[in-house]
Amino acid sequence: MAAPDPGAAPPRFAIRPWRPDDEAGVAALALRLTVGLPPWRDPLPWAAAAQGWVRTWAARASSADDQAVFVATAADGRCVGFVDVAARRHFTGAEEAYVGELVVAEDVEGQGLGSRLLSEAERWAHQRGLGMIALDASMGSARARALYRRRGFAEESVRLVKMLPPGPRPGE
Ligand SMILES: CC(C)(COP(=O)(O)OP(=O)(O)OC[C@H]1O[C@@H](n2cnc3c(N)ncnc32)[C@H](O)[C@@H]1OP(=O)(O)O)[C@@H](O)C(=O)NCCC(=O)NCCS
Secondary structure, three states, X not given: OOOOOXXXXXXXXXEEEOOHHHHHHHHHHHHHHHOOOOOOOOHHHHHHHHHXXXXXXXXXXXXXXXXXXXXXXXXXXOEEXXXXXXXXXXXXXXXXXXXXXXXXXXXXXXXXXXXXXXXXXXXXXXXXXXXXXXXXXXXXXXHHHHHHHHOOOOOOOOOOOOOOOOOOOOOO
């Protein structure tokens, strides 16, 4: 491994575990999870669900050891990214790590922060002895899918949807 260069510029962003005072910053960033949604998905309930997930971690953060949230901050302390990862059981019984959400603020995209946050999630999984890390990505999120491909993720399944004509209302 190469020795660190003492003259190198310090990284622009720091990554650390979640703290309770991150809740508002992370909840604001979670609204970006509507990027790349297909036109048939209403972004409003999606955004509301994302805010709910953040509240759920906030409530569990101090007691849970089967999940972690890592937060990226800029030099001024602003929250500019986060990733959450948890241990979960696949239906075959195998235990794996699952990345629930990965978000980087729009104004700092393309600087490798998404990749660094993903590395943090992988490190967490590796330290727990988990042999696989999985996630779901929207087909419309080209940027996210390019990042995952570059980081060695293989596409495992494709979810298909089809619109049906409106049916009778209950009671009709
Ligand atoms: C997906 C996301 C986390 C990536 O964060 P990031 O900090 O920009 O990621 P990185 O800089 O580490 O890597 C970006 C990679 O995306 C790809 N990319 C960059 N610009 C792109 C573009 N306009 N279109 C498609 N792919 C692009 C490249 O592969 C790039 O890597 P490289 O240029 O270094 O080879 C961020 O865009 C985001 O928060 N998006 C909205 C939320 C989201 O979609 N989250 C994922 C849910 S599954």
